[in-house]
Amino acid sequence: MDVQQKQQAASELRALLGDRVTDRADVRQAHGTGYSYHTCMPPDWVAFPQSAEEIAGIVSICSRYQLPVVPFGAGTSLEGHVLALQGGVCLDMSRMNRILEVDFANMCLRVEAGVTRNQLDAFLDGSGFFFPIGPGVNATLGGMASTRASGTNAVRYGTMKDNVLSLTVVLPNGQCIKTGSKARKSSTGYDLTRLFVGSEGTLGVLADLTLKLHPYPEAIYAAVCAFPSVEAAVNTAIKTIQNGVPIAKIELLDALLMRAVNQYAQLAYPEKPTLFLEFHGSPVEIEGQIRSVQAYAREVGGNEFSWEKEPEARLRLWQARTDAAPAVLAMVPGASLMSTDVCVPISRLAQCIVATQHDIEKNGLFAPILGHVGDGNFHLSIPVNPAIPGQFEKAKALNERLVQRALALEGTCSGEHGIGVGKLAYMAAEHQEAVGVMWAIKKALDPTNLMNPGKLLPL
Amino acid sequence: MDVQQKQQAASELRALLGDRVTDRADVRQAHGTGYSYHTCMPPDWVAFPQSAEEIAGIVSICSRYQLPVVPFGAGTSLEGHVLALQGGVCLDMSRMNRILEVDFANMCLRVEAGVTRNQLDAFLDGSGFFFPIGPGVNATLGGMASTRASGTNAVRYGTMKDNVLSLTVVLPNGQCIKTGSKARKSSTGYDLTRLFVGSEGTLGVLADLTLKLHPYPEAIYAAVCAFPSVEAAVNTAIKTIQNGVPIAKIELLDALLMRAVNQYAQLAYPEKPTLFLEFHGSPVEIEGQIRSVQAYAREVGGNEFSWEKEPEARLRLWQARTDAAPAVLAMVPGASLMSTDVCVPISRLAQCIVATQHDIEKNGLFAPILGHVGDGNFHLSIPVNPAIPGQFEKAKALNERLVQRALALEGTCSGEHGIGVGKLAYMAAEHQEAVGVMWAIKKALDPTNLMNPGKLLPL
Known part of the structure; x- marks a missing residue:
């Protein structure tokens, strides 16, 4: 120009x-x-x-x-x-941060795309309803839809794809469309809502979203349990899922991460692979769930749960999980964090995590693991100090090997962070000929490639 | 040619x-x-x-x-x-009816598109897992995916869109692609799985599907409850959903349908709007759920539940619901059934059903109502005797008014049957400019319109 x-x-x-x-x-x-x-x-x-x-x-x-x-x-x-x-x-x-419509009778609400998660949480506080999708940061709902975000509650409540009922989208030609409706289900045409969710701004701009709300649980209990090995912790998660226990959160912190968290927050947790758990329901239901999961944990040598039901104590207990990122950074002064995530079929999860831990050790890196293990999804947080020559390249190579490992185990190169430019190189390996279908859709809606060009779709 | x-x-x-x-x-x-x-x-x-x-x-x-x-x-x-x-x-x-892969560890299985629901149920019997989507007929899994089918369990387990992990699709150009993976979640590119689910064969041919399995519930109880009015029954359903009771089925049969069912199966249910309910979970959980729903029912004048937990008695109780279609046909000798369905936001459901009942009465028709009321979805079964002049046109006009009513209430013209040719006339009214996006996708993948032409997309 x-x-x-x-x-x-x-x-x-x-x-x-x-x-x-x-x-x-x-x-x-x-x-x-x-x-x-x-x-x-x-x-x-x-x-x-x-x-x-x-x-x-x-x-x-x-x-x-x-x-x-x-x-x-x-x-x-x-x-x-x-x-x-x-x-x-x-x-x-x-500036597009208005709550446009509140419809508790239909358990949904319509928000502009710039509304943030914290803003939404504050708005819903005390309403009896909540929105379950929470990435670890104060993202906007539009951004969360664009990357098909999920977070700790996904194991019970699904991801953004399951919790957006309807979208207003501005198309590349300037036209404004509405996808979906407030009806809970529909068999009328292509599922455009789920096409735009996860499309990373490459097909149009999300202007507003109608979100599915969930009743705030009657009770919430949290628990922590240390295990002798990653396998033991992951097997407890698998058994929990396979038995249909509707657990709300089941998060794995590896021994390295527990050490970081202990140091950061002056805590004294065992520095072993640890599950942080959350249960939603009536007290009777929750006690049944806890009994089941505790039994699965005991079978593989897991500790007795420490658990909390009062809101303050519960939040204190979860604080260790919440502090994961700053705790990791605090271990490596001057570093910034390279965060990556993969997701594998749950039966392959322990194998994938253990192989990754060996890889980290063998290459002399420091990279704690944090997993939404009920979904088979886990994160690697790699602190990288740009002042140390070669560290960035080493971190990138580790990330690359992690992705290849996940794909070889029938997994996906990102469970919840998305492709952007960072994972572009793996799209062809993961989706093969289906990438051609994605390009065909892209070209049909955005023929001159103006919408967030260079993201999601590999050349 | x-x-x-x-x-x-x-x-x-x-x-x-x-x-x-x-x-x-x-x-x-x-x-x-x-x-x-x-x-x-x-x-x-x-x-x-x-x-x-x-x-x-x-x-x-x-x-x-x-x-x-x-x-x-x-x-x-x-x-x-x-x-x-x-x-x-x-x-x-x-002839494509093989079970290709069984993977209970990952709670999924891969089947060819011609496998039927009954075949799948028989295969899974005793495995500890089940596939929850069940339309009222012995459809194929490929057909169910193509129409985004759901059925009675959708209120708890979702529809086909929520229960297909991956597809093998033959594209109009003869290319074969795989969408999705066994990983429970992914943020890697356009959601092609959910684009093909519900596309009614207009974008390609489904060759096989990887389905999500669910653990067979520890216990299943069934209950029946008659209400003084449709509103009372629907309000009980709404309260059940709003309070997060994870009910597995909540089906409304209106008074007309209860009469048909009584006559057909020589039963003696009250001929009033009636909810048929099913609860899944541990006995303790279920008893908690039943207590809650019974309390909501009592508040609006519902009867005491009759309920069953033994498999045989439970199936006998549900038989009345299962017999709905033949029972309706038996009331009108020589007729065949025009079945239609709409879905509205749940707060509008009672209004939509009652207005439809008035419409039926006013026009001298016989058309019982059956609803998956937890989703806001209901069916009208209109027996039509082709020998009676004008009856078909009257039935079609009733269907048309029903659709317009649902759309006016922010609903959708089909909750689970799909568009085919029968609902083509309503696509533009429901989706407006978004139909253009659907056409753009269709033309991108099937430029000469060979795949199931004339279906789903209005001219």
Whole structure:
């Protein structure tokens, strides 16, 4: 694009948005990266739309000038989803943070895409309902839908794909569509809601979402249990799932991570593979669940549970899990975190984790493991100090071997972080000819590749 | 297509399939209709493939000669999905009925698309696992995936969209792809599994499916409860859902249907709106669930539950629900059944059912209502005697008003039967501009519209 065209585009954006579009270097810089190790790639402009109509206006201008459009939620993506690889306009959704409709009778609510998880939690507090999807950060709901996020509750409540009823989407041609409805099920046409969920902004911009709410449990108990080995802990998780115990959270922290957490928060947990558990239901139901899971744990040499039912004590107990990321960082001064995740069929989970631990040890790295083990999903947190030569490359190679290991075990290269640019190299290996179908859909909806170009789909 | 081309196509099909392709009139006739009121439209040939490779071969021949491809499961579709509107080749999947892989450790199993529900149930009997999706007929799993089927257990276990992990699909270009994996969750690219589920054979042919299994419940109790009004019954269902009671089935039979069922099976149930309920879990959990639901029922004047926990007594109790279709038909000698379904947000359900009952009465029709009320989904069964002039048109007009009513209440024109040709007229009203996105996807994957043409997508 020549200078004159660029000025023309800028003046159209300003005419639409006034001072809600900017090319200030600091703002562009702040929008060129997520919580990730990827090099910042700032957009040419950052726009702050306030409505679906404004998004449509911006997208139309971008389409006319062939400018890339990069949606931006809270900037917490881990795989470089918000990098403006080819410049263009970043759509910062932070001003689209209204709760549009509350419908407790139908257990749903409609929010603009820029509403954050913490904002939603605060809004729902005391309502008797909650939204179960929680990544470890204060992401926006739009971002969470775009990456098909999940988190600790997914084992019971599913992921974003299971908890979005309906979407308003601005298409690359500037048209605005609604997918789905408030009806709990439907057999009427292609499932566009689930096509846009997980599409990482490559097919359109999510303007608002209708979310499924769940009744707040009558009671919540939390428990912690240490095991002699990763296998023992994972086998307890498998047995829990196979027996249909509707556990709400079942999180594995490996021995390394328990050490980090103990040091960080001055705790005295056994430095062994440990399950953090949460149970939802009536007290009678929960006690039945705890009895079952405790029995499975005992069979493989797990400790007796320490468990809590009072909210404060429960949160204190879970704090160790919540502190995982800062605890890991505190072990390696000057480092920042390379976070990665894979997901395998649950029967392969222990094998995958143990092989990964050996890999880490053999290569002299420090990389604790944290798993949503009920789903077969786990994270590796690799602190990387850029000042130490070769450390970044070593971390990347470890990540690469982890992905290959997961794929060889019939798994997937990301359970919940998404592809972005960070996992692009593995799409072909995982999906093979199906990548062609994804490209066909992309080209059908976005023929000139303006929507978050360079993400999700490998060249 | 001229005669010579047709002969050429036939000889290529015969070369591939031998006597597993036929143009015998009786076979073609038997494949030109489902369980529906639509006029039979026979295909030119019926093929019986035995593998994904053979499907690919047939599709390639069809693509070369521009012949439509119509997948055929058990022929139990209710909306004319299998009508060969433009002739072509019907793919009868009945010979693709192998269980390909059993993986209880990962709670899944892979089946060819022609495996039927009854076959699957028999296979899983005694395994400790079950597959929860059950339409009222012995459909194939491929057909159930294609129409996004659900049934009585959906309120707890979801629909086909929630219970298919992975698909093998033969694309219109003859290419074979695999979608998804055995991993329970993934954030890697467009959700092709859920795009093909519900696509009614218009994007490709399903060759096999990996299904999610669920642990067979420790105990199953069934209960029946009569109510003074539809509102009272529906409000009990709403309260059950809103309080998070994980009920497995909650089915409404209206007073008319209870009368039909009593007559058909010589039973003596009160001829009032009645809920048939099923509870899964441990006996302690179930008793807690029953206590809760019984309390909600009492608040609105519902009777005391009659309930059963022994398998035989439980099945006897549910027999009344199972007999619904033949019971309705028995009331109107010489009639066949026009079945339709809609789904509305649950808060609108009582309003929608009551308005529909008034409509039926006002128009002098006989049409009992059966609802999967936990999902807001209900069926109207309209016996139509073709010998009575005007009855068919009256039934169609009732169906049309029902759909308009559901859409006006923010619902959907089909909860589980699909679009086929029967509901095509309502796609634009329900999905508006989103139909354009569906067409764009269709054209991208099937540019010459050979895959089940004339279904799902309105012109």
